[in-house]
Amino acid sequence: MKNLSLTPFFILLCLSFVKAQEVDISGKWTGNSYFLGTQIFTEYELHQEGNSVIGFGTTKNGSDSSKFRLVGEIKGQKIFLKGVEYVYKVGKGCLSKAEFTYSNSGSMATINGRWKGTMELTTCPPGVAGRVDLFHKKELMVAEPVAQSGTSPQMLQSIHKDDFEGTELVNALADRKYYALIIAVEDYNSPDIQDLDNPAHDAVSLSKTLNEHYTFEKENTLLLHNPNRSEIITAFDELASKVKERDNLLIFYAGHGIWDERLQQGFWLPSDATLDSKAQWLSNSTIRDYVGGIDSKHTLLITDACFSGSIFKERAVFNNSKAILEMYKLPSRRAMTSGALKTVPDKSVFIQYLNKNLARNTHPLLSAEQLFQSFKVAVINNSPNGQVPQYGPIGQVGDEGGDFIFLKRGSR
Known part of the structure; x- marks a missing residue:
């Protein structure tokens, strides 16, 4: 009886472990971030190595736009990202930290959370915050072109998907x-x-x-x-x-x-x-x-x-x-x-x-x-x-x- 009572708990532990391992945020994420009711187009290009994350973020709002480098980590179903430096910035904007929850329904993966400023001089001021909602944009599989009859075209080498x-x-x-x-x-x-x-x-x-x-x-x-x-x-x-x-x-x-x-x-x-x-x-x-x-x-x-x-x-x-x-x-x-x-x-x-x-x-x-x-x-x-x-x-x-x-x- 004692062994039977432990079995569901053991199964639950195994399922939780498998679920945690399913978090994969490598790729392009597109959606919006928000500040004081303003909707800002936001896109992340992320690369995951184990629990570490690097990548780039892009924001566009009218004439304001920016691109910045991201670093972060994954803890369970939580994703923590931080903007560390600008590639370019046109108009208003500031770097921030963000915390996301990962969700995958099978047909679509999403990360939802909030960005905020901190006491650090390199980020937005404390108290400045807003939501971020992004969904995973699946990569297109591109087939190799088929040569026309009697031809052998020179093929352009592709960037490896992991590069x-x-x-x-x-x-x-x-x-x-x-x-x-x-x-x-x-x-x-x-x-x-x-x-x-x-x-x-x-x-x-x-x-x-x-x-x-x-x-x-x-x-x-x-x-x-x-x-x-x-x-x-x-x-x-x-x-x-x-x-x-x-x-x-x-x-x-x-x-x-x-x-x-x-x-x-x-x-x-x-x-x-x-x-x-x-x-x-x-x-x-x-x-x-x-x-x-x-x-x-x-x-x-x-x-x-x-x-x-x-x-x-x-x-x-x-x-x-x-x-x-x-x-x-x-x-x-x-x-x-x-x-x-x-x-x-x-x-x-x-x-x-x-x-x-x-x-x-x-x-x-x-x-x-x-x-x-x-x-x-x-x-x-x-x-x-x-x-x-x-x-x-x-x-x-x-x-x-x-x-x-x-x-x-x-x-x-």
């Missing part, structure tokens, strides 16, 4: 603009400066690759063919007023470059440049000023010109690999050049391999450093004069150790 950071970054980048300024100078007004054969072809080829394979829209891509100095400066000024701090900018220059030993300064030569006067030359210091003054998240400068390596504060190749998400968090101002302080050939193997590796990349996310490392050796081995391409930070213009990230079309 939370990769998925989060793809989603974040898809909502940001990519701008490109592509400059090609091959026909010079001065008879003293030799015309070039390939910059325009190289520029058009790169522009096409960025538009077709990556998220550079045509309306945000400006191609300048044989511009003079004034036209280049005007393009920089327009970018400075257009590009926002959440956007990314790529600048490409193909044309003549020259090094002034006395001034210890490198220059681009626009189409109206002359050799007997520097009035129409474009100095590296001017280029650096614009790169530093354009308020982008990341700016990547790619130059295919003689002495283009002089743009660097230091000429050593940057070689510090980090996770792509970590590289994107920090602002960057970086340059990729066809060589250091030497002449480079008109028919550029640098742009040939750069464009080739951009086009054949199948990864959703590609850092500029990964791109550079993928073709650096090929340029060295196939250059007729042993040119060594360079990659690294541009000095004194706000680089904080991040990197430019290319987002492949069709990644989301």
